[in-house]
Structure formats: structure tokens, C-alpha cells
Amino acid sequence: MMKTNKRLYRLLSISLLATSTLLTACSKSGGKAGALSGAARDSTLVIGMLGDADYLNPVIGASLTSSEITGLIYPGLLQGEFDTKTGLLNYLALEKRLRPSSGPDEKSPKGALARTWTMSPDHRSITYTLRADAKWADGQPVTSRDFKFVYRLYGNLVIASPRQQFLSELVGADKGAVDFDRAIETPDDTTLIFHFYKPVPEHLALFHTSLTPLPEHLWKNVKPQEFRESKLNQQPVGAGPYRLAAWNKQQSLTLSSSASCNLPKPGNIKRIIYRIIPDYTVRLAQLQTGDVDVVENVKPEDFAAVQKANPNVDIKTIGLRVYDYVGWQNIDGEYYNSTGKARPHPLFGDPAVRRALTFAIDRQSIIDGYLGDYGVIAKTDISPSLKWAYDDSIKPYGFDQAQAVRLLEQAGWLPGPDGIRQKSGKRFSFSLYTNAGNARRNYACVIIQQNLRQIGIDCKIEIQESNVFFQNLQERKLGAWMAGWAIGLEIDPLDVWGSDLKKSRFNFPGFINPRIDQLCELAKSKMRTEEARPYWIEYQKILHEEQPITFLYWIRETQGFSKRIQGAKLNISGTYYNIDDWTLKPSIAP
Amino acid sequence: MLRYILKRLLIAVPLIFGVLTLTFFIIRLAPGDPAAFFIQPGISPNVAEQIRQQYGLNDPLPVQYVKWLGNVLHGDFGRSFSRAQQPVIEVIAEALPVTMTIAVLTLVANFAFGIIIGVISAVKQNSFLDRFLTVTALFFYSMPEFWLALMMIILFALKWPLFPVSGLNEIGAESYGAFGFVMDRIWHLALPVTVLSINGSAGIARYVRGSMLEVIRQDYVRTARAKGLSERVVILKHALRNALLPVVTLMGSSLPFIFSGALFIEVIFAFPGMGRVTVEAIFARDYPLIIANTFVSGTMIVFGNLLADVLYAVVDPRIKL
Numbered sequence: 088m089m090k091t092n093k094r095l096y097r098l099l100s101i102s103l104l105a106t107s108t109l110l111t112a113c114s115k116s117g118g119k120a121g122a123l124s125g126a127a128r129d130s131t132l133v134i135g136m137l138g139d140a141d142y143l144n145p146v147i148g149a150s151l152t153s154s155e156i157t158g159l160i161y162p163g164l165l166q167g168e169f170d171t172k173t174g175l176l177n178y179l180a181l182e183k184r185l186r187p188s189s190g191p192d193e194k195s196p197k198g199a200l201a202r203t204w205t206m207s208p209d210h211r212s213i214t215y216t217l218r219a220d221a222k223w224a225d226g227q228p229v230t231s232r233d234f235k236f237v238y239r240l241y242g243n244l245v246i247a248s249p250r251q252q253f254l255s256e257l258v259g260a261d262k263g264a265v266d267f268d269r270a271i272e273t274p275d276d277t278t279l280i281f282h283f284y285k286p287v288p289e290h291l292a293l294f295h296t297s298l299t300p301l302p303e304h305l306w307k308n309v310k311p312q313e314f315r316e317s318k319l320n321q322q323p324v325g326a327g328p329y330r331l332a333a334w335n336k337q338q339s340l341t342l343s344s345s346a347s348c349n350l351p352k353p354g355n356i357k358r359i360i361y362r363i364i365p366d367y368t369v370r371l372a373q374l375q376t377g378d379v380d381v382v383e384n385v386k387p388e389d390f391a392a393v394q395k396a397n398p399n400v401d402i403k404t405i406g407l408r409v410y411d412y413v414g415w416q417n418i419d420g421e422y423y424n425s426t427g428k429a430r431p432h433p434l435f436g437d438p439a440v441r442r443a444l445t446f447a448i449d450r451q452s453i454i455d456g457y458l459g460d461y462g463v464i465a466k467t468d469i470s471p472s473l474k475w476a477y478d479d480s481i482k483p484y485g486f487d488q489a490q491a492v493r494l495l496e497q498a499g500w501l502p503g504p505d506g507i508r509q510k511s512g513k514r515f516s517f518s519l520y521t522n523a524g525n526a527r528r529n530y531a532c533v534i535i536q537q538n539l540r541q542i543g544i545d546c547k548i549e550i551q552e553s554n555v556f557f558q559n560l561q562e563r564k565l566g567a568w569m570a571g572w573a574i575g576l577e578i579d580p581l582d583v584w585g586s587d588l589k590k591s592r593f594n595f596p597g598f599i600n601p602r603i604d605q606l607c608e609l610a611k612s613k614m615r616t617e618e619a620r621p622y623w624i625e626y627q628k629i630l631h632e633e634q635p636i637t638f639l640y641w642i643r644e645t646q647g648f649s650k651r652i653q654g655a656k657l658n659i660s661g662t663y664y665n666i667d668d669w670t671l672k673p674s675i676a677p
Numbered sequence: 678m679l680r681y682i683l684k685r686l687l688i689a690v691p692l693i694f695g696v697l698t699l700t701f702f703i704i705r706l707a708p709g710d711p712a713a714f715f716i717q718p719g720i721s722p723n724v725a726e727q728i729r730q731q732y733g734l735n736d737p738l739p740v741q742y743v744k745w746l747g748n749v750l751h752g753d754f755g756r757s758f759s760r761a762q763q764p765v766i767e768v769i770a771e772a773l774p775v776t777m778t779i780a781v782l783t784l785v786a787n788f789a790f791g792i793i794i795g796v797i798s799a800v801k802q803n804s805f806l807d808r809f810l811t812v813t814a815l816f817f818y819s820m821p822e823f824w825l826a827l828m829m830i831i832l833f834a835l836k837w838p839l840f841p842v843s844g845l846n847e848i849g850a851e852s853y854g855a856f857g858f859v860m861d862r863i864w865h866l867a868l869p870v871t872v873l874s875i876n877g878s879a880g881i882a883r884y885v886r887g888s889m890l891e892v893i894r895q896d897y898v899r900t901a902r903a904k905g906l907s908e909r910v911v912i913l914k915h916a917l918r919n920a921l922l923p924v925v926t927l928m929g930s931s932l933p934f935i936f937s938g939a940l941f942i943e944v945i946f947a948f949p950g951m952g953r954v955t956v957e958a959i960f961a962r963d964y965p966l967i968i969a970n971t972f973v974s975g976t977m978i979v980f981g982n983l984l985a986d987v988l989y990a991v992v993d994p995r996i997k998l
Contacts, residue, residue, distance in 0.1 A: 127849065131848070133848065141759075141760070141761040142761050149714065244723075244727055245727075245731070247724055247727035247730075247731060248724070249715055249720045249721075249724050250720075251721050251723070251724065252719065252720060252721040255721075315731075315761070315762040316756065316762045320761060321761075336760075336771060336949065337771075337772075337949030337953070338845060338947070338949055339844070339848065360848055362844065362848070362947075363947060363949075364843055364844075364947045365944050365947060365953065366843075366944050366947065368827055368830075368945075369830065369842055369843045369945055369946070369947060372830055372831075372834060372835055372842045372843075373842050373843060375835060376834065376835065376838060376842060378841070396835065552709075553960075554708065554709030554710070554713060554960070554962060555708045555709060557709075557713055557716075558708045558709060559708075572718075575718065579718075579719075582718045582719075592716065592722060593717075593718055
């Protein structure tokens with residue numbers, strides 16, 4: 088017996104020894120405090136990303152990571168600028184700007200390829216003059232032909248660019264297909280002219296004609312059918328401040344500062360590494376250990392722990408761009424699906440009932456419990472960050488259950504024998520759907536359920552897989568749901584609120600109010616953005632009054648930044664708004 | 678035996694094929710749309726339709742099936758929808774080595790530790806050591822892997838920063854030279870492999886303990902002891918060999934795991950392995966990639982079972998195939 092044990096123990100101790108050798112071997116290399124030496128670390132920025140890039144090609148790139156990266160690799164015709172003071176987008180060429188810059192987020196126009204532009208008096212064409220000294224990373228000059236070439240790609244239906252909407256005012260678009268020969272002219276290498284079929288406001292013309300170019304000389308032999316498969320999508324040649332240095336799919340992507348760049352200059356930081364880390368907890372852990380310098384969307388509940396573990400982490404916020412809401416089906420979805428006609432939803436069809444529901448929901452509690460200082464009660468879908476359009480005078484509905492009960496009883500919803508309100512035999516009972524995997528929405532749903540229960544409304548919570556949820560929403564199968572929107576920087580809500588339900592694909596609640604359509608059209612017809620303010624004020628009043636959905640709260644997105652990053656400006660147009668101007672504070676020499 | 682193997686392989690062909698066909702129809706009938714990503718404000722409503730056209734999703738289902746069948750018979754599993762039109766074979770070829778490295782290391786650790794612990798607790802049945810090992814094994818066996826992984830990260834990467842939190846290699850590991858690179862890789866694999874093998878070896882230990890206890894009570898073990906053989910020889914030579922019979926078959930059934938990957942571990946430690954590929958493909962409704970993954974794991978399950986049966990016959994002469 089003794090002998091066996093000895094033998095077994097020896098075996099165990101050998102394996103233990105082996106493990107511990109491995110451990111020491113490992114901790115030794117771990118002792119280097121990250122693998123990069125101090126100097127290399129000081130010139131390398133590491134960004135933690137949730138997902139990998141797909142195509143490094145501005146025509147077809149669709150993932151968030153792709154657009155961040157193509158923005159650094161490729162040049163732009165104009166330099167975009169977001170004015171946080173007014174919430175207006177500005178466009179800059181070397182020698183011209185759409186409007187004077189006023190905010191703290193001013194940008195240098197040197198990144199723009201265009202020297203200047205002129206809008207024709209009838210607003211039907213815009214002429215750019217390009218700088219002559221811009222070069223692709225392979226040394227070839229950037230010319231106006233590259234733009235004409237790339238617009239054909241954006242408009243090619245086989246390529247199916249997600250940005251083809253940008254071409255919708257060009258000559259021929261009204262007849263079904265853009266007539267590129269007439270719509271875009273390139274009389275010489277530095278002149279680029281776009282023609283529209285209708286008068287277009289200047290800001291919209293600038294927005295829609297400044298799509299990112301590709302080098303014609305490299306792409307011209309790629310057939311449209313093979314466009315998405317081309318190897319060039321993985322080996323981009325651009326002209327921007329950075330170049331692609333290495334790409335380990337699903338692991339990391341490395342950019343290096345492009346020394347030859349004059350648009351506007353080589354990036355300040357020598358190397359930028361995007362690390363793909365799918366799990367949120369782990370991204371956060373990497374931020375704590377200092378392996379990663381930027382992690383987006385850090386949840387407010389984690390701030391304290393992160394900053395305690397690593398005082399070198401800063402939490403930066405951008406403006407209000409994202410909001411959550413509870414959607415109420417305004418029309419009877421089933422009836423609409425079978426007949427194509429709209430009639431009010433039996434529960435939520437009455438605006439008074441929807442107002443009552445908003446009164447009944449304690450939005451401030453949800454904010455206090457989950458978002459803290461990083462949530463703001465939402466009144467409509469015009470963000471407070473878009474100051475030029477935002478209506479400050481509207482007072483949000485407070486949490487007032489007595490008022491909610493009054494409204495419900497006026498509308499005929501009286502308490503039933505089981506404590507649930509009913510009206511002509513119909514109980515006020517429904518399911519509130521939301522998508523799986525969103526802790527914030529789950530939290531809000533539970534509070535909403537309690538709030539409604541208190542005024543005699545029965546609400547069950549159902550959680551669905553995101554794809555299924557989205558499909559059910561589109562098919563109007565859900566009576567009530569919780570979801571969210573991220574707004575665009577240009578206000579264009581027709582897709583979301585237009586009363587032609589076939590055209591307005593995102594009008595999930597089936598809200599119909601022709602005045603909203605009129606206001607959107609009127610606002611679009613103004614040649615200057617700011618002049619549309621009165622229309623947007625009226626628009627907000629209507630949404631507030633009708634409560635097609637219960638707007639819950641705006642979320643101040645919060646990004647974790649290492650304090651060694653300096654000069655970062657963040658706003659709702661992006662976390663990496665001026666990343667090519669960032670610098671890294673050198674670590675203290677040992 | 679050769680005939681038996683051949684027969685099983687022949688049966689496997691229609692079986693795998695049936696699984697693929699079933700998968701083909703199930704994923705297409707399931708709700709969700711591969712082009713759903715392109716349905717958002719600011720993107721022309723036509724884009725989703727054009728994308729579906731490109732993917733060939735506008736054809737009637739039977740036509741899609743026939744086209745797909747033709748391609749698969751030519752060995753072409755198509756191109757991934759969600760991974761930038763990369764051929765799915767390439768996607769798998771990139772992910773498989775990662776998964777296999779983790780899985781092989783894990784399996785070795787599983788069996789080594791599992792057998793050692795199992796034998797100790799069987800030989801010292803009902804002793805304190807046995808109780809301790811049994812309880813500990815059960816404790817770890819019932820622990821969810823993702824939770825254990827997060828705890829390990831908190832302990833060994835945050836509190837005592839001995840190991841890296843995620844990734845296959847440190848940034849810039851290419852510059853370490855071959856030896857440094859491999860050491861760096863091992864350093865990165867230590868935590869995930871530990872998590873996976875703590876859980877796995879706990880299961881195997883329970884298995885070995887049970888079968889060892891059964892064997893130790895057999896007459897031939899008593900005979901061996903009566904012959905005056907040393908306890909070491911009795912346990913390791915006579916008993917263990919027989920006790921390992923059912924364990925050997927476990928190896929066969931572990932084969933699919935080697936190729937299909939450990940999802941949670943891959944997501945948490947940010948390894949681009951098969952588990953992540955599969956789940957991301959499912960969420961993105963990336964039909965070609967889902968089918969190719971089903972093919973890989975389906976084939977491995979069939980071969981794993983076959984291997985288990987054959988191994989059984991090899992180690993136990995009483996079984997004839």
C-alpha cells in the first residue's frame with residue numbers, strides 16, 4: 088500500500104512541478120509589463136473593439152470598425168466638422184467653409200482634398216476645385232476622375248453599396264438610374280462638377296457629394312460582380328494619415344502613420360492597433376490593466392471599479408445620440424396586415440391613453456437606477472445635442488399616476504373585478520417585448536411593468552432573440568415593445584414617422600399624422616439648415632402631444648480613455664472625431 | 678474490422694448529407710434575414726434587396742437547394758455573408774488551428790489529471806483525500822465555465838497580474854523570435870486551458886473513480902494480490918488497464934469538441950476559434966458558414982463515434998466488430 092502511494096505521489100509531484108515551471112516561465116515573460124517596450128508603447132495606441140472590420144473599402148464597408156478605419160486610411164473631399172455649440176454639421180475645404188466655426192471642436196481644413204467649391208445660383212450644380220498635390224499612398228496623384236469613377240461604383244446596383252442613397256439627387260436619379268456622364272463632369276484633373284435634377288440645399292449637396300474616393304488606377308479592372316471578393320478590400324491603398332500595416336482577422340488590425348501623407352499630415356501617433364475583444368467584461372479588464380487605451384460604451388455601473396483599479400482611466404462622454412423608448416402599436420397591426428387599412432389599436436390607439444401610459448412610467452427612477460448622471464429624460468426624438476432644432480420649452484410629462492388614472496378613466500378604462508382595468512369587456516393586458524442581451528432595457532422593462540401594475544394595467548415581459556424581435560417589429564406583430572434609436576446628425580425623420588406606412592419602413596408604431604410629412608418636406612426645402620427650426624419646433628410639439636411612443640431617456644454614451652491620450656475631442660459625430668490629432672503622453676522614464 | 682469500418686463510413690455519407698440538408702432548410706425557415714443589417718434609416722431600402730439578390734436568396738427554396746447541392750458536391754461551400762465574402766473554407770481554415778491547439782492541450786490535461794485524481798480517490802476510497810478530491814471535483818464540475826473563466830481573469834490577470842487577459846499573442850509578439858513567440862502563446866493559453874481542463878478533468882475523475890472501484894472488487898484483482906504482486910503493479914497494471922476501458926471511449930466522443938470549439942472560452946479570451954465563428958454565423962444568419970460548420974462538427978461526431986467503437990474493440994479483445 089505504502090509503495091503505491093509513494094509512486095502516485097511522485098507522479099503528482101512531477102506534474103505539479105511541471106505546472107509550476109510553466110507558471111514561473113510565464114510569469115517571467117509577464118513581468119515585462121505588457122510585451123511592448125516602453126518606447127514602443129509610447130508610440131502605440133491600442134483600441135479595444137467589439138467586432139472586426141469587414142471591408143476596408145468606403146464603398147461597401149458596413150461595420151462600425153470598418154468606417155472608423157477607412158476614415159483614417161482614405162482621404163475626404165471635404166473635412167467634416169461638428170459644432171457642439173449649435174449641433175450643426177459644418178463642411179470645410181482648404182479655402183472655404185460652409186459656415187464659420189464656433190465650437191470647441193474646430194477642425195483644421197487641411198485634410199480636405201477640395202480647395203474650394205461654388206454652388207450654382209439655381210442650386211442645381213456644385214463645382215469643386217481640387218488641390219493638385221494630393222497623392223495616393225502608391226505615389227499616383229488623386230484626381231477628379233477618381234471621384235467620377237467611385238460614384239459609378241457607389242451607384243452600381245450589383246455592388247449594392249449601403250451609401251447609394253447619397254446619389255439620389257444626381258441627374259437621372261429621378262428617372263430610376265443616375266446618368267453619370269451628365270451628372271458628374273471632370274473637365275480637368277482638379278475640377279469636379281456634380282449636377283442635380285432639382286435644387287438642393289448647399290449643406291445637403293456637400294454632404295452627398297463628399298463620398299470617399301478610391302484610386303481608379305487600381306480598381307478599374309475589378310468587375311462589379313467580383314467587387315466584394317477583391318483582395319484589394321483587404322489591402323487598401325488610400326491617401327489619409329494612416330496606412331494598413333497588418334491585419335490578423337478577428338484578432339487585431341494595425342495602422343501605421345503614413346509618412347508621405349499631406350492630407351492633412353501623417354497621424355501623430357505612430358501606430359494604432361485595434362484589438363478585437365468580443366466580451367465586454369474582458370474589454371473592461373484590459374482597460375484596467377492598461378493593455379487597451381480606449382474602450383467604448385463603458386457602463387455607468389462600472390466606472391467606480393475601473394477607476395479604482397486603474398486611476399489612469401478617464402471616462403469621457405459624447406453628446407446625446409441614442410435613446411430608448413417604449414413603442415405602442417398605434418394601429419391594429421393584424422387588421423392592417425390583412426387589409427392594408429389602418430384602424431386604431433384597441434389598447435394604444437387613443438393618444439390620451441398613450442399620454443396616460445407616459446404619465447404612469449417613472450422614467451426618472453429608471454435613469455437614477457441605471458444611468459445615473461448619464462441619462463436625460465427624452466421628450467421627442469430631436470436630441471438636446473442638436474441645439475439649433477431642439478425645443479427647450481416643452482416640459483416632459485412627469486411621473487404622475489393620479490393623472491394617468493384620470494386620463495384612463497376619461498377614456499373609459501375602468502377597474503375590473505380582478506383589479507385590471509377594462510373597457511367594454513376588454514382587459515388592459517398586453518406583452519411588452521424587447522431584445523435579448525440588453526441589461527439596461529431589461530431593467531427598464533421591470534420598472535415599467537411595476538408602474539403599470541400600480542394603475543391596473545397588466546403587462547408581461549417577453550424577451551426575444553434580436554433577429555426575431557426585429558422581424559416581428561417590421562411585420563407589426565408586437566403590440567408594445569421596448570427598443571432604441573441612434574439618431575443621424577442630419578434630421579430626417581420621414582423614415583420613422585411618415586404616414587405612408589409602406590414607404591416609412593421604420594414607422595413601427597404605425598403613427599399617422601400628415602402634418603408630420605408636411606413639416607419634414609418643408610424643412611427639407613429650406614436652403615439653409617437653421618431656417619427649418621420653426622418646422623422642427625412644431626414637429627416636437629406634435630410628437631409630445633400625440634405620444635406615438637413613450638420616449639424614455641437619452642443615453643450619454645460613455646467611453647473609457649487612458650489618461651495618456653491627450654488632445655481627444657469627442658462629440659456625437661464620433662468618439663474618434665480627431666484621432667489623427669491625438670498624442671500620447673510619454674511614460675515616465677524608469 | 679476493416680469491413681465494419683468501411684460499412685460505417687458508407688452509412689456516414691448519407692447521414693452527414695441528411696444533416697446538412699436539414700440544416701439548410703431549418704436555417705432558411707428560421708426567422709431572421711441575412712440582409713437585416715442593411716435595413717436601417719439612412720440606407721436605401723433597395724440595398725437589402727440587392728444584397729439578397731447577390732446572396733441568391735431571392736430564388737425559390739428548391740432552386741436554392743439544387744444550386745447549393747451542386748456547389749457542395751464540387752466541394753464549394755460558398756462565401757461567407759458576414760465575413761466580407763471570404764470563402765467559408767478559408768474562414769474555417771483560419772479558425773480550426775486555434776481551436777485545435779486549445780482542444781488538444783485541454784484533452785491531454787483532462788485525461789492526465791482526471792485519471793490521476795480518479796485513481797487516487799478510488800484506491801483511497803472514503804479516506805479524507807478521496808472525500809476532498811470528490812467534493813472538489815464536483816464543485817468544479819458543476820461550475821459554469823464562463824463564470825470560472827471570469828473568476829480566473831479577476832484573480833490571475835487583474836489581482837495578481839500573472840497572465841494576460843485575452844488574445845492569442847501579445848501585441849508585437851512577432852518580434853520575439855520563434856521561441857519567444859511560442860512561449861508567449863503558451864502564456865496566453867495557460868488560463869483558458871486551465872479553465873477548460875479543471876472542468877473536464879473533474880468529470881473524467883468521477884468516471885475513472887467509478888470504474889476503478891468496480892474493477893478493484895473483481896476476483897482477478899484479488900487473485901493478483903494473492904499472488905503476492907506489489908500493490909503498485911496490481912493497481913497500475915491489472916486494475917487500471919481494465920478500468921480505463923470505458924474511459925478510452927470518452928476519447929472518441931471528445932473528438933467533436935476538438936473541432937467545434939469551446940464557445941464561452943473563445944469569446945471571453947478573444948480567441949478567433951470555431952466556437953466563435955459558429956455562434957457569430959448564427960447571429961448574423963450567415964447561411965454558408967453555418968452549413969460549413971455543421972459539416973465540420975457533424976463529420977467529427979460521426980468519426981468520433983466510430984473511433985470510440987473501434988477503440989473499444991482494440992482495447993477489449995472480448996469485443997468483436
